[in-house]
Amino acid sequence: MEIQVLADLIRSRDRGRCTEPHCDAPIQHLDHLHRWSEGGATTLDNGVGKCTFHNLVRESPTDAVYLYRSCYVGIVIPVRGVEKS
Numbered sequence: 001m002e003i004q005v006l007a008d009l010i011r012s013r014d015r016g017r018c019t020e021p022h023c024d025a026p027i028q029h030l031d032h033l034h035r036w037s038e039g040g041a042t043t044l045d046n047g048v049g050k051c052t053f054h055n056l057v058r059e060s061p062t063d064a065v066y067l068y069r070s071c072y073v074g075i076v077i078p079v080r081g082v083e084k085s
C-alpha cells in the first residue's frame with residue numbers, strides 16, 4: 001500500500017484526532033503501535049495517530065517529560081535532588 005494512502009486511512013479511521021484517552025487534539029504525528037525499530041510493521045493495524053504532545057511523551061521517556069506529563073494531568077510529583085530547608 002502506498003504510504004500516503006496508508007496515512008490517509010489512519011487519519012480517517014482515527015477521525016483526525018489523537019488516540020490517547022481524554023485527548024481531542026488534532027493528529028500531527030503518525031506512529032507505529034509496535035515500534036518499527038523493534039520489528040513493527042507499517043500497516044493500518046499497527047498505525048496510530050497522535051498529537052505532538054503525546055508523541056513526544058511516547059518517544060522521550062525522560063524525567064522531564066514525565067514531569068511535564070504529570071503536570072498535564074494535574075499530579076504534583078517530587079523533584080529529585082531538591083531537599084527541604
Ligand SMILES: [Zn+2]
Nearest residue numbers: 018023051054
Ligand atoms: Zn494527544
